[in-house]
Amino acid sequence: MKVAVIGGGAAGMTAASRVKALQPSWDVKVFERSNFVSHAPCGIPFYLRGDAKRLEDLCTYSADYFRRERGIDVHMNAKVTEVKDGVLVVEEGGREREYEWDVLLFATGSKALKLNSEDLNGIYYLDRMEKLEEIKRRVLKAENIVVIGLGYIGIGIADAIVSLGKRLTIIEAKERPLPEFDAEISAILKLEVEKFAELKLNESVISFEGKDEVKRVITNKGEYKCDLAIVAIGLEPNTDIAKGFVKLGKNNAIKTNSRMQTSRENVYAAGDCAETKNLITGRPDWIPLAVPANKTGYVAGVNIAGYEMHYPGSIRSQLTSFQNLEIGKVGLSEWEAIREGYEVVSSFISSKSIARYLPDELIHLKMVADKSGRVLGVQAIGKGVAMRIYAASAMLYRGCNVVEAFFTELPYYPKFSRVWDPIVIAARKIFRKLKIP
């Protein structure tokens, strides 16, 4: 059997590895347009800060490792230009070649949403590993850095730049940072961001000014000096190559079933280019995150190899941080739940994260449930957030109501936790609203 994988990121390499592990004799080819495989863009802020010294540190394994240890035929700098029935057209080494396939996997990832503006030097998007060294050099010498967009990706980039001791201006079109979160959480983040950066909310970039090099950002409300602009206004599935060949769904992500099969039987999709099921709403969704990318890659690989495995879906579980604030969210925020049509009850608490008598800062946690008591989401900011979002993710992945959340036995140790955990207290606060004793 000939298996072709388009894209050597997390999903593609996980799937290819799985196929070779289960079917060692099969021919598995991966076509990666860049010079990196199994790259993890989540690490970009840590590369900018200097924690990850080399770009290669962001890649779990090298192409050579995949070739040597896993027997995968990895093609680097190989751009797939056309997908045909049974054949891929690939540009590599300066010429065009065709490769036959029996089973195909799309693992083409996502790409940055672009501003509709001039293309000047010094304006960067974050979806190309190749640009990162250049971005890093410019961050270190820039005097007026502007980050555009303060969502999940923007916050990580802003945090990295602040950690380098650089002041910066942040422009966010919505009325608050991390607009996916509810206002209670964003308000706390806003106070912290404003200590380190000029934060411009409700403000949209209209254009950049400069000659060759960017010099200024013009918004609907003002203009700001700028010798480096990093744009993080969102992502979209990188599915141009798949369009017309397989059906697209939510946000133009490739439609898949729970085996990660597309509308064609021998064609699969995994990772950021693929649609998945949102386990909270039960509906198709597009959730471009690293963990689902790896897991859908795994599932695609198992099914491509002729076995059967189903991906249950995703709960959009996220963690990030800004300076000393840990920030996390799983499931739906209140405004997202309302938009999805739920009648919502919620609770918000601020509490120490560990025993009262030990020094620590607060955790602020919000729980959102529907009228039946089913937990739809948990968000938190402050200290001890990672472990709460870990626990909440485990709760929500299987479905959980507020009574089950209340009884879940989260361990107590004064240095790490509280005997009445903030998750448990948040669940109990919802009891009253639902007339549970």
Place this chain on the structure above:
Amino acid sequence: MKVAVIGGGAAGMTAASRVKALQPSWDVKVFERSNFVSHAPCGIPFYLRGDAKRLEDLCTYSADYFRRERGIDVHMNAKVTEVKDGVLVVEEGGREREYEWDVLLFATGSKALKLNSEDLNGIYYLDRMEKLEEIKRRVLKAENIVVIGLGYIGIGIADAIVSLGKRLTIIEAKERPLPEFDAEISAILKLEVEKFAELKLNESVISFEGKDEVKRVITNKGEYKCDLAIVAIGLEPNTDIAKGFVKLGKNNAIKTNSRMQTSRENVYAAGDCAETKNLITGRPDWIPLAVPANKTGYVAGVNIAGYEMHYPGSIRSQLTSFQNLEIGKVGLSEWEAIREGYEVVSSFISSKSIARYLPDELIHLKMVADKSGRVLGVQAIGKGVAMRIYAASAMLYRGCNVVEAFFTELPYYPKFSRVWDPIVIAARKIFRKLKIP
């Protein structure tokens, strides 16, 4: 209605608070033999270290608070000497009084197992808040401290003493520290403990020597200088007063149903004195931990107040630490599972707790499952343990097999976690043994 609660610890005060919240007009009396209510013995190591400055810091609220804010009639230094049908006999203020009750709650907690040895000054058990100031004074001036027992409580005490810069000798009768855990975990702990203390394993205390003051500990293998001995060889339910009045079960804990009712309809039990259901084995068990104590108190209170609520059971979820090692366990270790009659498969992994390119130490994690793939327990030691035991507890509380554990979407952020979490990798390692692709 007259409600009487014997014992003002976590379970008793939670239950009393619940009854008053739901039935404000009822007469709720709590009889506490010590001078403390809502005391949290988990904090004892942190009091010894000086993190909690005052004994009162270990109590969530004062008796006055419960009287004033919650309308509970708290009797301090009030020892219940006899339980009769509808009447309690109480020694308080130097005389004996009788109090009538319509509903009774046993919340008498647990007590330390005693060594069968001489009673000299300088030998301490840890179940009396009143002794703690004295213990602390002696810890600070002692030259040869011996801790006897290196289980869940002993490890916390040993850690506190080491943190004060004191060397100590630890004597444990079993062949390894934390004998509830499996050998892989204990072995790592042993290496760390031996950096700070003389650790004597497979060694049993036979007697103490001294005149008034303890001077030496004699074991089956040697003798050790000792001017302070802290004994932490285990607990037993404090149920002498209940014996003959209600049925006792596992380890002489009071038999209860899921409403925390005892063998008598109007008599309840909660906290460390009560039996509960082990959610992993499905069988009655005795699990004296703070979180179940608070929750069973809550459930008892709701039911006493005339509502209906069921306590699902406990998974024995625990966290502790020794110096830089976090240590945790939920459910059964492998040897416990075998003892319970399970056919067991397990996996053990050592991995960084966060992204490869960030500085961090290892987490060592073991997962135990039965032949059907059902997860029976998770143990870990090292870095990032608290958040993994948090997640594993949420998984195990609802029941979980290795495939569900694998798919559980635990969020990735390089600073806090890994894209393939150690729990997920441990689950996947069991796949092979169960022929899951």
